[in-house]
Every structure is written in C-alpha cells, then in structure tokens.
Amino acid sequence: MYLVADINVEICAAKSCKLCTQYCPEANTILYSDEMGKDKGFKYGSAYVAVDRCKGCAQCVWVCDNMAKNNAIKMIMIDQLPNAALTDNIIYGEKSTTVALAAPVVG
Amino acid sequence: MSLDYVKFTPGFEKFMPKEYRDMVDHGPFGKKTTVSQMGSFKEVMEEHPMCAGCAMTLFIRLAVIAFPNPEDTITVGTAGCGRLAISQAAIPFVYGNYGDQNGVASGLSRGLRLRFGDKPKDVVVMAGDGGTADIGFQQVVHSWFRHERFTTIMLDNEVYGNTGGQESGMTSRGAVLKMAPLGKKFDKMDMVGLAKLAGCAYVATVVPNNPRRVESVIKKAVLVAREVGSSYIQAYTSCNIEYAIPTDKVMEDAKTVENDRYAFSEYISDEAKEYLAERYGYKEYLPKPAAAVAALADKA
Ligand SMILES: Cc1ncc(C[n+]2csc(CCOP(=O)(O)OP(=O)(O)O)c2C)c(N)n1
Ligand code: SF4
Ligand code: SF4
Ligand code: SF4
Numbered sequence: 001m002y003l004v005a006d007i008n009v010e011i012c013a014a015k016s017c018k019l020c021t022q023y024c025p026e027a028n029t030i031l032y033s034d035e036m037g038k039d040k041g042f043k044y045g046s047a048y049v050a051v052d053r054c055k056g057c058a059q060c061v062w063v064c065d066n067m068a069k070n071n072a073i074k075m076i077m078i079d080q081l082p083n084a085a086l087t088d089n090i091i092y093g094e095k096s097t098t099v100a101l102a103a104p105v106v107g
Numbered sequence: 108m109s110l111d112y113v114k115f116t117p118g119f120e121k122f123m124p125k126e127y128r129d130m131v132d133h134g135p136f137g138k139k140t141t142v143s144q145m146g147s148f149k150e151v152m153e154e155h156p157m158c159a160g161c162a163m164t165l166f167i168r169l170a171v172i173a174f175p176n177p178e179d180t181i182t183v184g185t186a187g188c189g190r191l192a193i194s195q196a197a198i199p200f201v202y203g204n205y206g207d208q209n210g211v212a213s214g215l216s217r218g219l220r221l222r223f224g225d226k227p228k229d230v231v232v233m234a235g236d237g238g239t240a241d242i243g244f245q246q247v248v249h250s251w252f253r254h255e256r257f258t259t260i261m262l263d264n265e266v267y268g269n270t271g272g273q274e275s276g277m278t279s280r281g282a283v284l285k286m287a288p289l290g291k292k293f294d295k296m297d298m299v300g301l302a303k304l305a306g307c308a309y310v311a312t313v314v315p316n317n318p319r320r321v322e323s324v325i326k327k328a329v330l331v332a333r334e335v336g337s338s339y340i341q342a343y344t345s346c347n348i349e350y351a352i353p354t355d356k357v358m359e360d361a362k363t364v365e366n367d368r369y370a371f372s373e374y375i376s377d378e379a380k381e382y383l384a385e386r387y388g389y390k391e392y393l394p395k396p397a398a399a400v401a402a403l404a405d406k407a
Contacts, residue, residue: 092132
C-alpha cells in the first residue's frame, strides 16, 4: 500500500483558499467542489483529491500547513480511506466539480 | 491546430474515454482559463511518468494552463525529463533531436506564418538546462540573434536529471552531483544576459512557487513572440531526485533558491511594451500621459 493525500472537508471548507490546487505538481488531481461541506453549513466548498492520480509527494500538505496555515491535509495509506474521489466519478460543471466518493481499493 | 481538432467525430463521442470527453466539454480550448480557476476545469495535461513532487512537473502544468490560445499552440521539446509530461498534453508536441529544438522551432514558426498568415499560431520550446545551454546552445543563441518569433523556456533544474546527475553549464559553482563528484569548477552560465545581448524582446526569470507570476510571464512571452521577436523564460524547476530534496520540501527549496540566485526578473523591450499595451490591453505599459511626465520632470 502507499500514501495519498486526504483533505479534511470541514477544516478546508472553513478556509477554501484553493492554494493546494495550484501547487500540486499533478494535473487534474486536487479538484474543487462548491458543494462539499454545504451540508455542514460551510459556505464556500472544499478541495478534494482524486486519489488515483495522486503520487504521494505531500507537497500539498506543506502548502496547506505553511502557506494556507490551515493543516487540512494529511497523508494516509490508500487502503485506510473508506471513501475517496476517483477520476471516473468526477463530474465537471461550469465553475466547479462534483464527485461521488467510492472505495479506492476494492477486494 | 484549431478548435476542430479537439471536437468529437460525429457518432464517436460515446467511444471516447471519460478524460477525453471531459476535456472537450470542460477543457480550456476556446475559453480563457486562468490559474485561479484551477481545480474546476479539465486540464489538457494527462498522467505521465515524471517523478513524484517534481517542481518541473508543476511548472509545465502551470505553463500549459497559461498558454493564451492552447488550441493554436505547438510545443517543441527534446531529450530530458520535461518532454515526458509536455508530450502528455492535448497540444501538438514536436520532439526535436537532443539540442535541435530551437532549429526545429525556427522552421516551424516560419512555416506556420507562411501557411496561416496573420492568424496567431504560437510555438513554445520547453527544454532542460542541458538541452538549452549546453547541447542546444548554438541553435538557441542563433535563433535569438535571428529574432525568431517563438518562445524558449529553459526548465532549469541545474543538472542533467534524466541521465542521472551530470553537471550542466547552469549548475552552480561548487555543486556536487552523482556524476560530478569533485564539484563544479565553473560559474553558472548567464543565459539571461546572453538573451538580452542577442536582442530578445522579452526575458524573465521565475520560480514555480508563485503560480500567478508563472502565468503572467508565460502569457507575455508568448504574446510578444507573436509579432515582436524572440522571448526567453528561465525557470528554476528543481530536480528533487538529483539534489536529494524531500518532496514535501520542494517549495521551501524553491523559496531558498529564489532568495539566493533566482530572484524574479523581467526585461521587456520598449517595442514589446508598446505592443502589449496596444494589442492586448496591458495598461501598465501604456505611455505615461504627457502632462504626468512633465509634472514629474518639474518635481525633479
Ligand atoms: C544526441 C543525444 N545525446 C545524449 C542523449 C542522452 N540524454 C538524454 S536526456 C539527457 C540530459 C538531459 O538533461 P537536461 O537537458 O538538463 O534535462 P533534464 O533531464 O535535467 O530535465 C541526455 C544527455 C540524447 N538523448 N541524445
Ligand atoms: S490549501 Fe488547505 S485550506 Fe486551502 S484549499 Fe487546500 S486544503 Fe483547503
Ligand atoms: S500528495 Fe502530491 S500528488 Fe498527491 S495531491 Fe498532494 S501535491 Fe498532489
Ligand atoms: S529526475 Fe529530477 S527533474 Fe527528472 S522528473 Fe525526476 S525529479 Fe523531476
């Protein structure tokens, strides 16, 4: 198993700065959803990681901790994530994306 | 080389992979997408084998987003790490033999002008420091002296990354690398000085820890190369493998190097400033109104 980045929606949605999205070296990997966290009363949505594209470099962790000063991202073994975003389940909209979370490791 | 090349052939949409459908429907083609919208549109770059956490990967990702007209752009590259990602973007990519890239780009940009006349077709070279300052040096500098109208971007990781750590002309004096165990004995080459001397109309140095600045310099460099002359961007894009930088410290290293030897710099010729102001609305380069200039002179 290997490490991937995992964004805590409640911590991220309190800030929603999108910095990690701009610093992840991999394209289409940290995406943004206006809807995430709305059910918990947050206004601006959250970033999330398409774990099938994440290479586990932890640069986003450094950016969130040191630049955003929000500590919303942790590295987690992929089989410890019960549900995560996968490229196949991402729907692009006009200004944001939505995603149905699913188990990243099957079997 | 137009919006047509990313459309579906009628009847084939349902057979295309999801990533391709997303790119056609929600990609940057024909729209003005920016760095601040990242994470909400489908980028044209797809998966590639560059190392985890590589700053060169991040820079290439940002550069491709910053191209003013991605649907009318051709990239040219050569041997070295960067081509592994550049070639995985839905933008036509020409692979020059190692060091040939600026010769190839010269012919390509001239040919495109003959074929398409005034319709802008942008040619952007992205190559490593070895490919640009060592092996491709002659073709790079000659293309600048000829004022060829395309953009040259040096992906400067200060080493031959793809072949395991030889020193390049852009390695700093004293740097010890796997295949330069005694340390480099000469200074880092002044390619920025050479670019200015050769008459490049736009020259900038940049580090990827400021994505909006990367976007801004790429846009200006590409626009200036459409009409005014050669443009050159030198970007520090560390190799975390050969310089043993922990991947979560890559941006910290970029900041340190920026302070040490890679301060942001930008040179724009007067002609290029006038062109950017008049053609593309860059207000900061508009000539100061005569009255304001006179008032300043009075004060002096
Ligand atoms: C004519 C030729 N000579 C040598 C090589 C082997 N080669 C491939 S990549 C490379 C070095 C690349 O270094 P640089 O241009 O700095 O790019 P980086 O990999 O560091 O991004 C070399 C020597 C080659 N492909 N072709
Ligand atoms: S850097 Fe942190 S706070 Fe900002 S969007 Fe990313 S996870 Fe959220
Ligand atoms: S760990 Fe690296 S590849 Fe994965 S989401 Fe974070 S920055 Fe991107
Ligand atoms: S070898 Fe260095 S420059 Fe090449 S992909 Fe790996 S980290 Fe990046």
